[in-house]
Amino acid sequence: MENPRLKQLHDEWLVEATIDDMQEKLNNGELTSKELVLMYLYRISTYDKQGVAVNSVLEVNPEALHIAAALDSERKQKGPRGPLHGIPVLIKDNIDTSDKMHTSAGSLALENSYATEDSQVAASLREAGAIILGKTNMTEWANFMTEGMPSGYSSRGGQVLNPYGPGKFDVGGSSAGSGASIAANFAAVAVGTETSGSILSPASQNSLVGIKPTVGLISRRGIIPIAHSQDTAGPMTRTVKDAAYLLNALTELDDKDPITRTNTTLVGADFTEYLQEDGLKGARIGICREVYFDYLSKDKLKVMNEAVEKLKELGAEVVENIVIPSTKAKWSYDVLTYEFKSDLNAYLQGLPVDSRVRSLADVIEFNNEHSEKTLKYGQKILEEAEKTSGTLTEEQYISALEKDIHLSTEQGIDSVLKEHQLDAIVFPNNFGAGIPAKAGYPSITVPAGYTQEGEPVGITFTSTAYTEPTLIKLGYSYEQGTKVRKAPNLNLE
Numbered sequence: 001m002e003n004p005r006l007k008q009l010h011d012e013w014l015v016e017a018t019i020d021d022m023q024e025k026l027n028n029g030e031l032t033s034k035e036l037v038l039m040y041l042y043r044i045s046t047y048d049k050q051g052v053a054v055n056s057v058l059e060v061n062p063e064a065l066h067i068a069a070a071l072d073s074e075r076k077q078k079g080p081r082g083p084l085h086g087i088p089v090l091i092k093d094n095i096d097t098s099d100k101m102h103t104s105a106g107s108l109a110l111e112n113s114y115a116t117e118d119s120q121v122a123a124s125l126r127e128a129g130a131i132i133l134g135k136t137n138m139t140e141w142a143n144f145m146t147e148g149m150p151s152g153y154s155s156r157g158g159q160v161l162n163p164y165g166p167g168k169f170d171v172g173g174s175s176a177g178s179g180a181s182i183a184a185n186f187a188a189v190a191v192g193t194e195t196s197g198s199i200l201s202p203a204s205q206n207s208l209v210g211i212k213p214t215v216g217l218i219s220r221r222g223i224i225p226i227a228h229s230q231d232t233a234g235p236m237t238r239t240v241k242d243a244a245y246l247l248n249a250l251t252e253l254d255d256k257d258p259i260t261r262t263n264t265t266l267v268g269a270d271f272t273e274y275l276q277e278d279g280l281k282g283a284r285i286g287i288c289r290e291v292y293f294d295y296l297s298k299d300k301l302k303v304m305n306e307a308v309e310k311l312k313e314l315g316a317e318v319v320e321n322i323v324i325p326s327t328k329a330k331w332s333y334d335v336l337t338y339e340f341k342s343d344l345n346a347y348l349q350g351l352p353v354d355s356r357v358r359s360l361a362d363v364i365e366f367n368n369e370h371s372e373k374t375l376k377y378g379q380k381i382l383e384e385a386e387k388t389s390g391t392l393t394e395e396q397y398i399s400a401l402e403k404d405i406h407l408s409t410e411q412g413i414d415s416v417l418k419e420h421q422l423d424a425i426v427f428p429n430n431f432g433a434g435i436p437a438k439a440g441y442p443s444i445t446v447p448a449g450y451t452q453e454g455e456p457v458g459i460t461f462t463s464t465a466y467t468e469p470t471l472i473k474l475g476y477s478y479e480q481g482t483k484v485r486k487a488p489n490l491n492l493e
Helices: 004-014 019-027 033-049 064-078 120-127 177-183 200-205 240-250 258-262 297-314 332-347 360-369 380-386 397-421 434-439 466-480
Strands: 059-060 086-090 131-136 189-194 209-212 231-236 284-287 318-319 424-428 444-448 456-462
Touching: 004 033, 019 033, 019 240, 033 059, 033 086, 033 131, 059 177, 064 131, 064 231, 064 456, 086 120, 086 177, 120 131, 120 240, 131 177, 177 189, 177 200, 177 231, 189 240, 200 209, 200 444, 200 456, 209 240, 209 466, 231 240, 240 380, 240 424, 240 444, 240 466, 284 397, 297 318, 297 424, 297 444, 297 456, 297 466, 332 360, 332 380, 360 380, 397 424, 397 434, 424 466, 456 466
Parallel strands: 086 131, 086 189, 284 318, 284 424
Antiparallel strands: 059 131, 189 231, 209 231, 209 444, 424 456, 444 456
16 A cells, blocks of 8 residues: 555554444544545455455445545534444345445346345445445355355355465355455455355354344345345344444334334344343353254364353353254255245346346346356256246145244244243354244354364354344353454465
8 A cells, every 4th residue: 555554554453443443543533434445445456356365355336435535524524423434344245235336146147237226234334324345245146056056156256265264164155255355354344144054154164243133133125035034134243242233223124024023122222232241141051062063073073162161151051962852853945945936036027127137037048048157056956946836825835934934933942942941052153053044033153263274163142033132142242251253364465
C-alpha cells in the first residue's frame, strides 16, 4: 500500500480487529470507513487472488468505496446508526443484492444474473449502515447439484481453499467462501446460509464462530433456495460478540416470509445482552458421543475431549453419553429433493423476463450445453429433483416431511433436552447438524482448538427453537474461557 499510515494499520492492527475495535477508530477519527474498505480491497487482491489464492471472494461491490464515503459523511453529521455503521460485510453468492453485483449460487447458468431487488438480508444490512463489500464463492447450488463435488467448488468461481491449510484441509461447505474470507480477514464479518451444516461446517473448519439460527429468525426472501423447510441465513464471524451484532441486524419480521411470524420472543432482541463470561456456570450440557464423535480422528477427538473438560472447568454440569433416540434412524434427503424444484422454479420465475434461465429444467439444459465448464462433477441431484412434479403433492414427499419433523423434534432434540433437563447439546464440528437442520433448530459453533497439523476444530452447541440467547451465552462463555482462536498464516510476505 502506498499510504504509510494505512499500511501500518493493515500490517499491525487490521488482522483480527473486531467490530468494536473498528468503531473505536472510526468514532475517534483515526480511520474512515472508506479507508477500511481500501485496506480490505488490498487484502483481497493480494492475499485472496495471488500467492496462496484462498479464492474466497467471488466479486467486489463496485460501489463499496462510494457507500463507505457516504456513511463517513453521515457519521460526521448525525453520528453512527449502530455497531455495523461503516463496517464492511461479505455475503454469500446466493443472497440477492439489487446493485452492480451478480447473484449466481456459483453457477455459470446465472453468472450474468442481477437481482431486481434486495433480499431482506441485504436490506437489513444496508439499514444497519453496513457496507456490502462483495459476494463470496460457495459450493455450487449450495452443494445440491451432484454427488462427489468438493466443498467450496463452483463452476463460476473455482475452488475455495482453507487458509489454515490450502489444499490440505477441507474448507467446509457450502458457505465456504464466507468462512475462508473471514478467517483470512477479508472483511469484518460475513453472512452464510445453511440448509444442513452449510454454516456450521465452514465455520468450524475455518476456526470461526457460526450461528445457524432457528428457521424463522431471519427472512429467507431473496435467497436462492434449496428447501424452505430448512433454509436460513446466519452470521460467520471471528468472535461471538461480532456474531451477536450481526444477528441483531438480521433479525426482523418480514410480511413476505410467513415463517418469521413464528418469532414471538426475539423480535427486537439485543443479543449482546447474553454475552456473559460466566454463562456456562450451572448450565446442563449433554455430550452426544454416539455416532457423532465416531467421525473424529484421534487428533480431533483429543481436542474435543479437552473441550468437554473445559466445559466442566467453566462451571457447566456435563451429562456424558446422552443418546438422541433418532440418531440411527434411516434418514433421507427426500424433502430437499422435492422442495428444491418447487422453490428454485419460484425464485427463477422472479428473474427479469429476458433471463434465459427460468426453471430448473433450463439450468440442466444450460449445463448440458456447456458441459466442459459446468459439469466437472455432473448434475445428478439436479436431475433427480427435476423428475419430481414440482407441486409438492407426492405422498413420498409428505411422508418424508412428517417423518423428518417427528424424528428431529419429538424423537430428536426435544426428547433428549427434556429427558436430561439440558440447556444444550454438544456436537463436534458440524457432525450433528442434520437433526437440528430438519427440526429448524438453532446451533452455534465456536473454535475449540487445532490438531497437531493445525486443522481447526469447532465445538457446537444446539438446542430447541428460538434459544439463540442461551446458545450465545454458552458460546461466549466458552470462547472467553478458552480464547484458542488464532489467525491463519497466509505466508505471503
